[in-house]
Amino acid sequence: MFNKILIANRGEIAVRIIRACRDLGVKTVAVYSDVDRAALHVRYADEAYHIGPPPARESYLRIDKILEVVERSGADAIHPGYGFLAERPEFALACAEKGVAFIGPPASAIGAMGDKAVARATVQKAGVPVVPGTEGEGGLRDKEILAVAPQVGFPLLVKATFGGGGKGMRLVERWEDLPRALVSARREAEAAFGDGAVYLEKVVEGARHVEVQLLADQHGNCVHLGERECSIQRRHQKLMEEAPAPFVDDDLRRRMGEVAVRAAQAIHYSNAGTVEFLVDKDKNFYFLEMNTRLQVEHPVTEMVTGIDIVKEQIRIARGRKLRYAQDDIHLNGWAIECRINAEDPFNDFVPSTGRINALGRPSGPGVRVDSGIEEGSEITPYYDSLLTKLVVWGETRGEAIVRMRRALREYRVIGIKTNVPFHQAILESHRFHGGQFDTTFVEQRFSMDEDVPPELPRVAAIAATLAAHRRGQEATQIVHGPTQDVSNWKLAGRVKR
Amino acid sequence: MKYATTVGGQTFIMDVNRDDQVTVDGETLAVDFFSIDQVTEFSLLLDNHSYELLVNEADGDYQVLLLGHLFNARVEDERARRLAQAVRGFAPTGGELQIKAPMPGLIVAIPAMLGHVVQQGDVLVILESMKMENEIKAPRDGVVSGVRTQLRQNVEQGQTLITIT
Numbered sequence: 001m002f003n004k005i006l007i008a009n010r011g012e013i014a015v016r017i018i019r020a021c022r023d024l025g026v027k028t029v030a031v032y033s034d035v036d037r038a039a040l041h042v043r044y045a046d047e048a049y050h051i052g053p054p055p056a057r058e059s060y061l062r063i064d065k066i067l068e069v070v071e072r073s074g075a076d077a078i079h080p081g082y083g084f085l086a087e088r089p090e091f092a093l094a095c096a097e098k099g100v101a102f103i104g105p106p107a108s109a110i111g112a113m114g115d116k117a118v119a120r121a122t123v124q125k126a127g128v129p130v131v132p133g134t135e136g137e138g139g140l141r142d143k144e145i146l147a148v149a150p151q152v153g154f155p156l157l158v159k160a161t162f163g164g165g166g167k168g169m170r171l172v173e174r175w176e177d178l179p180r181a182l183v184s185a186r187r188e189a190e191a192a193f194g195d196g197a198v199y200l201e202k203v204v205e206g207a208r209h210v211e212v213q214l215l216a217d218q219h220g221n222c223v224h225l226g227e228r229e230c231s232i233q234r235r236h237q238k239l240m241e242e243a244p245a246p247f248v249d250d251d252l253r254r255r256m257g258e259v260a261v262r263a264a265q266a267i268h269y270s271n272a273g274t275v276e277f278l279v280d281k282d283k284n285f286y287f288l289e290m291n292t293r294l295q296v297e298h299p300v301t302e303m304v305t306g307i308d309i310v311k312e313q314i315r316i317a318r319g320r321k322l323r324y325a326q327d328d329i330h331l332n333g334w335a336i337e338c339r340i341n342a343e344d345p346f347n348d349f350v351p352s353t354g355r356i357n358a359l360g361r362p363s364g365p366g367v368r369v370d371s372g373i374e375e376g377s378e379i380t381p382y383y384d385s386l387l388t389k390l391v392v393w394g395e396t397r398g399e400a401i402v403r404m405r406r407a408l409r410e411y412r413v414i415g416i417k418t419n420v421p422f423h424q425a426i427l428e429s430h431r432f433h434g435g436q437f438d439t440t441f442v443e444q445r446f447s448m449d450e451d452v453p454p455e456l457p458r459v460a461a462i463a464a465t466l467a468a469h470r471r472g473q474e475a476t477q478i479v480h481g482p483t484q485d486v487s488n489w490k491l492a493g494r495v496k497r
Numbered sequence: 498m499k500y501a502t503t504v505g506g507q508t509f510i511m512d513v514n515r516d517d518q519v520t521v522d523g524e525t526l527a528v529d530f531f532s533i534d535q536v537t538e539f540s541l542l543l544d545n546h547s548y549e550l551l552v553n554e555a556d557g558d559y560q561v562l563l564l565g566h567l568f569n570a571r572v573e574d575e576r577a578r579r580l581a582q583a584v585r586g587f588a589p590t591g592g593e594l595q596i597k598a599p600m601p602g603l604i605v606a607i608p609a610m611l612g613h614v615v616q617q618g619d620v621l622v623i624l625e626s627m628k629m630e631n632e633i634k635a636p637r638d639g640v641v642s643g644v645r646t647q648l649r650q651n652v653e654q655g656q657t658l659i660t661i662t
Contacts, residue, residue, distance in 0.1 A: 167628065167629065184630070187605065187606075187630070188629075188630050191605070191625060191628075191630075192628055235629070342627075346567045347599070350599045350600055350631070351600045351626050351627045351629075352600070353600065353601055353654065357534070358534060358538070381600065381601045381602050381626045381627055383627065383628070384627050384628050385627045408565070409564070409565075412538075412549075414534060414536075414537065414538055414551070420565065421562065421565040421566065421567065424564070424565030425565060448567075452505075452566050453564075453566075456563055456564065456566055456568070457504040457505050457507055457568060458504075458507075458509060458521065459541070459543060459548055459550075459563060460504050460550070460561040460563050460566075460568035460570055461502040461503075461504045461507075461509045461511070461521075461568075461570055462502075462509075462511065462519060462521060462526075462528070462541070462543065463530070463539065463541050463548070463550050463552055463561050463563070463570075464502055464504070464552065464559035464561055464568075464570035464572050465500050465502045465509075465511050465513065465519070465570075465572050466513065466519070466528070466530040466541075467530075467539070467552045467554070467559060468500070468554075468559060468572040468574075469498060469500070469513045470530070470532075471554070472498075472574070
């Protein structure tokens with residue numbers, strides 16, 4: 001087993017990885033930028049090294065600085081987490097050159113799936129159905145894109161070739177809107193991934209986003225751990241995930257799993273990975289992309305399979321054979337995850353920054369909290385807005401939903417705004433209960449203002465009144481002020497007991 | 498002390514003259530309004546029904562977050578009501594509108610130009626924060642009277658970016 005693992009990441013995933021290392025008896029090394037000195041992952045690790053100013057490109061994305069820390073700390077493996085350098089083939093290569101194990105797939109597999117256009121072409125050759133879009137490999141220029149767009153058909157999506165996490169994507173309904181969408185998508189992709197290349201994909205109407213989790217060792221063995229449903233999204237960013245997916249039956253699961261394994265074996269994949277599919281109303285599924293890393297939503301798969309995916313990643317990177325054959329994988333019960341972001345759902349999800357003054361975590365049966373924050377944590381605009389993942393397990397989907405409602409109610413964050421009310425509203429929605437939703441649900445068919453219980457406005461009125469009354473009492477206890485100031489208060493007679 | 502509190506179009510007439518009681522539209526309820534953090538978090542017992550809420554005062558209105566629902570409450574005491582009735586009839590003047598940054602971030606594009614006529618919904622500034630681009634749009638029609646920021650500038654929340662008349 002490795003002696004010491006460096007976690008090249010921050011926030012909740014860094015804490016998650018440290019936990020797996022602790023469970024394996026492996027020492028941990030954290031890296032941090034100026035604003036992360038007091039972060040949970042730094043306090044939790046065995047060693048911690050400062051790597052630069054807050055902007056990611058001067059710290060968490062600096063391969064040279066991270067490898068310097070490997071040198072100083074004597075770490076023999078690196079876990080890249082998700083985002084940042086996790087899907088940069090040059091980082092995996094640099095690790096190999098340095099002689100430090102990269103806990104992830106080979107650089108060649110990262111590269112093959114990293115260029116989304118190449119990925120589509122590669123798996124298509126292996127007989128995997130893909131979402132219709134621009135064919136062939138390589139970066140297309142605007143002129144070529146504009147020319148081929150009508151063949152792809154509208155509405156379509158402009159997507160970042162090296163993208164992920166829903167960034168650098170734009171929905172385009174008409175050809176006239178395409179030029180502006182290209183400018184905007186390229187700029188966002190350039191900022192997020194360092195490359196503004198884009199490709200086109202036809203929008204599959206009424207599609208659900210279903211992905212399959214894979215584990216492959218370095219000896220050619222590969223299994224799938226079932227699927228996840230990720231259709232609750234906003235601006236192409238996932239907000240809520242569940243395992244298994246509500247309308248996937250055993251047969252569809254088996255077929256999608258086989259295709260996912262086939263795609264992975266086509267590129268000689270090893271370690272953890274996820275194949276994303278779009279599934280239409282007729283249960284046809286199409287390859288969307290493959291994520292060659294650990295994903296944010298991995299906990300729901302862990303909860304229904306009982307497998308610790310991060311521990312398996314570390315074992316696989318050490319050269320161990322997979323401990324499971326496909327027949328050993330059983331899905332038990334139902335898990336749901338809510339991503340708690342620092343965003344205000346009542347104000348168009350505007351990001352919220354500031355200090356977390358108080359924090360109350362949910363607990364009790366079937367509740368898991370993967371958090372990167374603590375009381376006193378500062379939320380800054382330099383990194384993405386994910387604070388915590390709330391994950392619940394239930395014997396049935398219904399039980400999981402009720403349990404998530406309980407967990408959300410127990411979760412308290414004071415000091416910044418969070419999207420907890422949004423999740424609460426989704427869980428009240430009849431369509432969500434019935435599993436009747438697709439990727440357009442949040443943006444088109446859902447509103448924060450629905451279904452207010454009728455007694456609540458009066459309770460809110462009473463609370464506001466009492467707060468105002470209390471404030472008034474406190475204020476009139478400080479009766480000062482220049483006597484020459486003629487104000488409304490004085491005119492109306494402000495003196496009170 | 499009498500109050501008229503309006504939430505979502507409904508007005509409740511309340512009487513608060515004891516610490517443990519409140520009368521709402523003629524009905525008297527037992528009340529215990531306990532401040533948890535002395536700032537914004539409260540536990541309210543209303544006839545022994547327990548509610549946890551966050552109360553924030555903003556621009557004279559009270560925002561109440563209760564069981565995942567956000568309410569905007571306007572609380573007027575007797576005095577304020579009389580004053581409000583006295584000044585009614587004065588229409589608000591149009592004036593210069595300041596477009597402020599809703600969050601801290603980096604200015605990556607400024608489509609608005611001094612002197613341009615803009616319509617409601619036109620994109621004035623693009624602000625990058627938490628790795629996403631956010632379009633700041635004109636809340637109403639007008640003319641751009643000032644561009645108070647520049648490309649690649651880091652701005653604070655609440656900082657004025659554009660003015661419109």
